[in-house]
Amino acid sequence: MYIRYFLFNLDDRVKVWIAVSTGGSAIYCVDPYLQAAMLGICLTLCLYCGARRFVAGFIIAVAALAVTTAIFACLPCLEGKTTGRGIFYILLKFGPMFAMMVFLQASLNTSRFLRSLECMRMPPQWVIPLGVCLRFMPSVAAECRQIRYAMRIRGVGLTPKRLVRRPFESVGYMLVPLLVRSLAIGDELARAAVARGIETPGAKTSLYDLGFCTKDAVVLAVWTMVLIILVVADHQIYAAIVGRMP
Known part of the structure; x- marks a missing residue:
């Protein structure tokens, strides 16, 4: 421990x-x-x-x-x-x-890591895309788990037998909700960034007390x-x- x-x-x-x-x-x-x-x-x-x-x-x-x-x-x-x-x-x-x-x-910790990069005077053109990627991928992975769980409830789970018999239909059941949810996640991340003052010039404050x-x-x-x-x-x-x- x-x-x-x-x-x-x-x-x-x-x-x-x-x-x-x-x-x-x-x-x-x-x-x-x-x-x-x-x-x-x-x-x-x-x-x-x-x-x-x-x-x-x-x-x-x-x-x-x-x-x-x-x-x-x-x-x-x-x-x-x-x-x-x-x-x-x-x-x-x-x-x-x-x-x-x-x-x-x-x-x-994504927030602490991004804040530490800002403290190192790294340009926002690097920090912001990295932060979007680090926050987007876990959200997509969680959505994939939810979609697979919903598919199993409805009896259309991604089983090997179903993938062999109906490959395009099975993949479509997975990809279509994932694409829709990915757009929604991207919109949520954009609204969260605007709410945190990403468009405001100047130095940002942080809740994390960072130090080496x-x-x-x-x-x-x-x-x-x-x-x-x-x-x-x-x-x-x-x-x-x-x-x-x-």
Whole structure:
């Protein structure tokens, strides 16, 4: 509980830096053991932020893929073994990036993050579109869940059997309400922005008392140093492998 409270009270700029730097470092590294270590750290952060379903689903998918690869390894067919290892390598390389996206979704406070960008003197031409995207996508996801729930009540749920028998009709049942609700959500966001004085020139006040605390600086420095050590170790491992090649 304390770790979760600590993560949620970190500065949002530190959270974004943790997500971006970890995802980029995982893509840059080539050693599978270091990639697995980064993936374990990212899944642990997601677990502390409450994303247990994502962590459980990811672990089940990796376990199923490992079992499938082991089964294909016992067969004389080389293609199945190569395909399984390739998919497993893709999960190791891009898994931390998706895990960090879930971490941001679970822990990032959009209002505080946008306010912190304004305090950094970032131009409104960047802050406003970013704020619209960050607020629009969760609303659309919630509307999708409501539409699917309503479809199940009316007996027209998106089941595999229905998708095979009537694909266009089933997709239409989902897309038409989603498009209508998306227009309404966009209108609501525009009215909310006008009500908050987006058209008024000058500096804006905020309810959030933002500040870069000592713990934020310590976390930022420690996390950056750990990533630098991992990247340097990966480079040395790769150089040693290349040096042993004929």
